[in-house]
Amino acid sequence: MSRRAGIDDSKRNLFSWKSFMISGGLFTVFLVAFLQFKREKMLSLEKERRRSMGKASIGGQFDLIDQNGKPFSSKDLLGKWLLLYFGFTHCPDICPDEIEKMVKAIEIVSKLQDTQEIKPVFITVDPDRDSAEAVKGYLKEFSEDIIGLTGTKEQIEAATRAYRVYYSAGPRDHENDYIVDHTIIMYLINPKGEFIDYYGQTKTAEDIASGVSMNMLKYASANKKFSLF
Structure with a gap:
């Protein structure tokens, strides 16, 4: 080589x-x-x-009484988006703040989403004091659109259990008044009655509106019906 x-x-x-x-x-x-x-x-x-x-x-069917004293079921809410909040009418500050926030968030969403209806819903965790009449008078201070719900202890327990809501009545004072400690969360429910998202106390109305709008768009896209004509 x-x-x-x-x-x-x-x-x-x-x-x-x-x-x-x-x-x-x-x-x-x-x-x-x-x-x-x-x-x-x-x-x-x-x-x-x-x-x-x-x-x-999280979530499920419930049977309660509305602010007009009539039987009201979760089935009556099907077909609408919901922002659901559990509270009580004797709440000194947190509940009023959260309800105002819920109403404001829905106002923002309604301006952005004019095709999908969303309703605010309030369920009491204090059935002993919150009669239908009391709930109706309380919610009028915030908005005429809020659906207010109460019921028997058993009915409220069933609803709170379905949504994993904690609540506990505190000690009574000399005037027999008391505070109810409870979960501070808003639940977003889609038109099928399914839990979609939640928003804690730290979220602003703008944060909530943004989250709701995003979930509405996702839902509309996933459930869009296509036509050949």
Whole structure:
């Protein structure tokens, strides 16, 4: 074998080795990228699964009495979006603030979404004092549009249990007055009666309106009916 032939063979071997290294490097990069994509996809699916499980465990049917003293069921609310809040009429500050926030959020949403109706709903956690008449008079101070609901202790317990709402009456003072400690959350319910989202006390009316509008758009997109004509 000539010296030149040996040099050519060395070059070919070097080129083959470099090609192998480059190919191996590219394969490794693609493999890492694929595994990362697969991992993120699995995490996303698991997160969605857990979120769906959480949603499935909140909400449900209830049978109460409205502010006019008439029987009222959760079925009467189907077909509408709802912002649902649990409170009581003797609440000194938090409930009034949250109800005002709920009303304002709905006003904002109504300006943005003129095709999907949304109603504010108030359910008392103090059935001993909050009669239908008391609830009606209380809610008039905020908005005529609020649906106010009360009921027997058993009915209220069933509704709060369905929505995982904690409430507990505190000690009574010398005037037999008391405060009810309770969960401070607004629940967003879609037209099918399904729990979709919740908003805590730290959320502003603008935050809530933004969240509601986003969920409305998602719902409309998912339930859009296509026509051939």
